Amino acid sequence: MVKDLSVHLAGLRLSNPVIPASGTFGFGLELSGSFDLNVLGGISLKGTTLEPRFGNPTPRVAECEGGMINSVGLQNPGIEALVWEKVPALRDCYRGAVIANISGFSVDEYRTCCALADRCDGIDLIEVNVSCPNVHNGGMAFGTDPASAAAVTRAVREVCRKPVFIKLSPNVTDIVSIARACEDAGADGLTLVNTFLGMRIDIQRRKPVLANTTGGFSGRAVFPVALRMVWQAARACRIPIMGCGGVASAEQVVEMMMAGATAVQIGAENLRNPFACPEIIAALPSVMDRLGISRLEEIIGTV
Amino acid sequence: MEKHRFTIESNRTVAALTHRLVLKADDPELVVGGEFVNLSLDGFFLRRPLSLCDREPGRITLLYKTVGKGTEALSALREGEVLDVLTGLGKGFDAAACRKRALLVAGGLGAAPLYLLCKELKERGRHVTAVLGFNKAEEIVLEEEFRALCDKVVLATLDGSAGVKGFVTDALSTLDPGWDYFYTCGPLVMMKAVCRALEGPGEASLEERMGCGAGFCYCCTCETVSGPKRVCMDGPVFKKEELTW
Incomplete structure (x- = not known):
């Protein structure tokens, strides 16, 4: 039987729910020579700020049991380069949903940057990153307090016609209060979760492994925690959710959707296997067959 | 990929x-x-x-x-x-950049990629001199392989247990000039010293802790004269004049 993998996400129709997560797939083009990007339901582009950023000093990545920590620090060419160079180049070879991921250091910066992204024809959805753990005085500071998250959401919502998703941090005591604050402030959807603040020490050198001392932990080990947060937010909110965190198989895509995710982002797994997304998408029909699912959309939030 | x-x-x-x-x-x-x-x-x-x-x-x-x-x-x-x-x-060495005589300068396992380059240079009919530096004699690798291909091979060890005692830069001072292009791979401090010591054009292969290795995670960024570059995709080999050393 033919399986229907398509999902509807805030007015967009995706051919399937699988989306490489921001920061783990560059600006899409990097992998266009390795496989046909058009198999992907969407692509969330690397986090972008108003001005270009070099990012943090190296080393920026460290191996962990079941995952990795990174502290790239939002290296990006700035919003002008995104909308005038990166997105048009990607559009030459990709027809699916393009998601701009926007970060900032003040509410005004979020507003200005998102307004520019909103006016770019090639972008379908704006994902507002209020959860980057690797930059000072910005990023996660906005995502760990309901009032600040709501302030960013309101400011961005005012200047955007396209769907606005807020990407939340798991580094909070109560994910539900932040999720609700964003929904009440007008968010069209939520992405959760970003990375977990972590750290490693090189015991020979007696120094942190990462040049920035701390970084965001992601990878297979975080899946159960991310799944729990998606489930909690989905029960508390009516807006759609992109689930993210440790997903590494078609079975886990199904699990995230049962927990309440409409789309599922694949993050750190892309780094260990750049072909993870096409392999997971190819495996979905047989997993659905085994579970007696004909339309993938029917399982969203069924648990 | x-x-x-x-x-x-x-x-x-x-x-x-x-x-x-x-x-x-x-x-x-x-x-x-x-x-x-x-x-x-x-x-x-x-x-x-x-x-x-x-x-x-x-x-x-x-x-x-x-x-x-x-x-x-x-x-x-x-x-x-x-x-x-x-x-x-990755982007490898440009063997075509050498017109006649190449100088290879390796530190430790930096000798590995330079060996494949050495074979390519010989296939192109170039003359090759290799300087191979190691900490001590027990760590020496590829010496015979380089000797089979090169006009001259100079060894250097930090403890003096083989070849010239000291760094590769100490061995460089014993060489006749006459090469038109150099290639180096080894520890960062060694490659910086080599690029400073050698006046002519050349290339260095950088090392950095990598995430994806394919250019899309931006973990292995380095600074160059033309802005930030990814060691894994824009490098690991960079022209000397691209580096900010």
């Missing part, structure tokens, strides 16, 4: 802490010295990037040092076991 499953033909210790891994590689993407492959190891999240040391029909050779748990696990693998390998990664 392509993903392959390559069978281990051999995996042996060839010098102190140093191992030679030979993989049966039926159809690897065309590779030049300086390019690398990225190995997946059971029980480790991130891959391990290793530069190509040699390629022959049906096989590729990699050299690595056991410096941590990942490479220790790799050294325990035996003939017949299968590895998940990404190929076609």
Whole structure:
């Protein structure tokens, strides 16, 4: 039987729910020579700020049991380069949903940057990153307090016609209060979760492994925690959710959707296997067959 | 970039802490010295990037040092076991940049990618002088292989147990000039010293802790005169004049 993998996400129709997560797939083009990007339901582009950023000093990545920590620090060419160079180049070879991921250091910066992204024809959805753990005085500071998250959401919502998703941090005591604050402030959807603040020490050198001392932990080990947060937010909110965190198989895509995710982002797994997304998408029909699912959309939030 | 499953033909210790891994590689993407492959190891999240040391029909050779748990696990693998390998990664050395006489300067396992380059230079009919630096005699690798190809090979060891006592830069001062292009690979401080000591044009192969190894995670960024570049994709080989040293 033919399986229907398509999902509807805030007015967009995706051919399937699988989306490489921001920061783990560059600006899409990097992998266009390795496989046909058009198999992907969407692509969330690397986090972008108003001005270009070099990012943090190296080393920026460290191996962990079941995952990795990174502290790239939002290296990006700035919003002008995104909308005038990166997105048009990607559009030459990709027809699916393009998601701009926007970060900032003040509410005004979020507003200005998102307004520019909103006016770019090639972008379908704006994902507002209020959860980057690797930059000072910005990023996660906005995502760990309901009032600040709501302030960013309101400011961005005012200047955007396209769907606005807020990407939340798991580094909070109560994910539900932040999720609700964003929904009440007008968010069209939520992405959760970003990375977990972590750290490693090189015991020979007696120094942190990462040049920035701390970084965001992601990878297979975080899946159960991310799944729990998606489930909690989905029960508390009516807006759609992109689930993210440790997903590494078609079975886990199904699990995230049962927990309440409409789309599922694949993050750190892309780094260990750049072909993870096409392999997971190819495996979905047989997993659905085994579970007696004909339309993938029917399982969203069924648990 | 392509993903392959390559069978281990051999995996042996060839010098102190140093191992030679030979993989049966039926159809690897065309590779030049300086390019690398990225190995997946059971029980480790991130891959391990290793530069190509040699390629022959049906096989590729990699050299690595056991410096941590990942490479220790790799050294325990035996003939017949299968590895998940990404190929076609990185921008290698430009053998065509040398017109007549090349100078190769290696520190430790930096000798590995320079060996494949050396073969390419010889195929192009170039004359090659190699300076190989190691900490001590027990760590020397590829000496015979370089001697079979080069006009001249100069060894340097920090403890003086073989060749010139001291750094590769000490050995450089004993050489006649006359080369028109140099290529270097080794520890960062060594390559900086080499680029400062040598006036002519050349290239250096950088090393940085990598995430994806394929240019999309931006973990291995370095500063260059034309802005930030990814060591894994824009490099690892950079022209001397691109570097901010």
